[in-house]
Amino acid sequence: MKFGDVSLGRGEMHMKASITVTLKPGVLDTQGRAVRHTLEAMDGQSIRDVRIGKYIEVEIDEENEAAATAALERMCEKLLANPVTENYKVEIQNG
């Protein structure tokens, strides 16, 4: 997170963010396991592990990167991720 480049003065900036939601280590990933078995059967590749998460792209208008990150983290906690079983990572693409 960088705080520079707020050159538009007051008002809102248009930002693109990506959110990655992944299962916490130790949580059984049944979908990932099924995919791993299928990949092994298809290709004979030596796949050790597959874990499947979500990738969410959001376009948001906020005052600055810090505010956008905070808003998106709130959304993760409330809707986009299950904080009990999942981790999430918010990245602002352009400030």
Added chain:
Amino acid sequence: MKFGDVSLGRGEMHMKASITVTLKPGVLDTQGRAVRHTLEAMDGQSIRDVRIGKYIEVEIDEENEAAATAALERMCEKLLANPVTENYKVEIQNG
């Protein structure tokens, strides 16, 4: 993709890769639209757009990064993504 650092000699290397699968631009994302409406209703945030994709972490044993990338791209074409409606990006995390 870098080709250096193949210091283990012959044999296979253990690599972690991440695959991001996203809907192509122009393809209607009904799930993303539903999430956007919910976020707007919850928070009053000025969310402009939400698009939802998949994030897949794979651990694979291959001879080098180029071989691992090729194998993973083949898996995307065949199983992990729908090449008609989705783009995918393979990234090797550690060589």
